[in-house]
Amino acid sequence: MVTKKRFANNNLYICSMKSPFLFGRSVSTEGFTNRKKEIKRLKNNFQHGVNTLLISPRRWGKSSLVKRVIQEVSTKKLRIVQLDLLGLQDEAEFYKVLATATIKATSSKFEEWVAASKEFFKQLTPKISLGPDPIHDFEIGFDWQELERNYQEVLNLPERIAQNKGIQLVVCIDEFQNLTNFRNPLLFQKRLRSEWQHHQRVCYCLYGSQQHMMMSLFERQSMPFYKFGDVMYLNKIGRAEWVSFIVSAFDSTGKRINDTLADYIAALVQDHSYYVQQLSHMVWISTEKIVTQLIVDEALENLLEQNSILYMRDTESLSGSQLAYLKALADGVSSGLSSKVVIDNYRLGSSATVAKAKKALLNKELIEVRNNQSYFLDPMYELWFQRFVQR
Ligand SMILES: Nc1ncnc2c1ncn2[C@@H]1O[C@H](COP(=O)(O)OP(=O)(O)OP(=O)(O)O)[C@@H](O)[C@H]1O
Ligand SMILES: [Mg+2]
Structure with a gap:
């Protein structure tokens, strides 16, 4: 039973039904549309061990696409190691996160984690720390001086584990452009490339925004990651896809929008994934039964107003x-x-x-x-x- 109440001063309806539009976090099933060609290409790369470099401007849908493909391809024999460079301070932290994520993705039980941490490090002495829930909160640390001499051991950990267990691994690294904040980014990239290029059972999917920075990492001949793999530039989702997505999302929740207004929503925000979802959401919560142009225009005004402090600051x-x-x-x-x-x-x-x-x-x-x-x-x-x- 849907309960709703119209506010006296605006068009918002309190509605017990959940909005079908999602934004602000990656989507993979619910709220995910299209990307059929990209899913196929990325899936092929993951299954055939081809490295991928995935680039697009902010909020077009990189993380969502990778998340979707991960769901479709992961099996016992093809495991995914996921890391995010957002917020990582330096190279030492990267090694810690890579080692932890690799061991977590390849062993299921706590005892196996500990055994793996001992078995696969010869030069390095891993320090294992456990959180309140040892089944999930588990982290590996290293001494930085030891790491400086033996960082290769961490970089080769995925390959060694994959060989040992007879599996394939895909290491997915989000917000890859953040490595440029590390102390010596060029040296770091050289280190990664020179180890990773020998891996047989592991491939890498490196993705991130700040397109110009990502492109400079991969497109310049002088850079270590030049010709490292399949470079995918993610495009926007097409208008026709958005229209049918918006219309059926309204439909599925007992509300109506016609093709023209769905097209209007996508056009206003130039088919930008995040904003199509956000504007559609605003329109959805302001609609009792049938969407009108006035509702869309008011929702847009609302969004502009919400963002205006930020935009004023940028402009100043x-x-x-x-x-x-x-x-x-x-x-x-x-x-x-x-x-x-x-x-x-x-x-x-x-x-x-x-x-x-x-x-x-x-x-x-x-x-x-x-x-x-x-x-x-x-x-x-x-x-x-x-x-x-x-x-
Ligand atoms: N395939 C899709 N179908 C529908 N909506 C999508 C799709 N992909 C992305 N979106 C929308 O765009 C938003 C941003 O997506 P996502 O976080 O995947 O982008 P991103 O490119 O990784 O962004 P960032 O550059 O900030 O890391 C999502 O929260 C969702 O609202
Ligand atoms: Mg992302």
């Missing part, structure tokens, strides 16, 4: 030329920003100033560059900018 931190660059983008100029006409129109100074502004905006993750054209990275910010920044 811009230099004059960065602001001018974004103004040009907001007006629809995506290429030829260094041309004389654009420079004159937006008082951008010189082509060197344009290049500098572009680099700074990339570093601030406010823009992305695809096929030599610049775009706002966040479609909601673009909408906000178009509305509220004087041009």
Whole structure:
């Protein structure tokens, strides 16, 4: 039985039914749509031991895709080791996390963990610490000086365990671009590559955002991970997919939206995965039975308002030329920003100033560059900018 109540001052309905739209965490079954080709390609890579480098701008769906594929491929013979570099401070922490995750993924019982930690380390002396729940809270640590001399032992741990147990492993590392925060990122990458390239039973899936940074790790010939594996650029989910996803999600919860309005929602946020889900969710909670354009427009206003403090702060931190660059983008100029006409129109100074502004905006993750054209990275910010920044 669905209970609902209309608030006096706004359009929100308290509804006991759960929203079919999910955002803010990765999705893999519920709330997951399409990606059929990408699932197939990644699945093939995992099953055939091909390394993958997966890149996309923020919140397009990398973690969700990998999570989905992991669910589809993992078996006793094909195990997945998952790590996330977010928040890892240095190389030493990476080794600790890699060793712990590898042992956890390949042994099921506490006794096996301890035995594995002893069996597979010859030079290093692992320190095992247990949390309140020893079945799940278990961590391996090392002495940093010992590690400096014998880090290879940790890097080769997945391969040794896989050989010993006659299994295949896929090591998935999320937010891979964060290694650039380590003290000597280049040396670290060289260390990884030189060990990993010999692995037979283990393949690696490295993924992350900050597209320009990820690309610089994999695309430059001088970089250790150049030609390490299959480079996948994740695209946006197509409009038609979004429309049918939105329409059937409303349907399944007893509410209605027509194709035109579902298309309108996806178009407003330029098919950006996170925002399609978020805006659809806002529309869903404001709808009693049938979605109207007014409901969508109000939901959008709401979202813009929710984000406006953040957007104001981002905008205030811009230099004059960065602001001018974004103004040009907001007006629809995506290429030829260094041309004389654009420079004159937006008082951008010189082509060197344009290049500098572009680099700074990339570093601030406010823009992305695809096929030599610049775009706002966040479609909601673009909408906000178009509305509220004087041009
Ligand atoms: N295949 C999908 N179907 C439907 N929605 C999706 C899909 N993939 C992602 N999303 C939506 O986009 C949001 C962001 O997805 P996810 O966290 O996987 O992206 P990401 O690229 O890993 O992001 P980040 O760059 O922040 O790590 C999800 O919370 C979900 O709302
Ligand atoms: Mg992610």
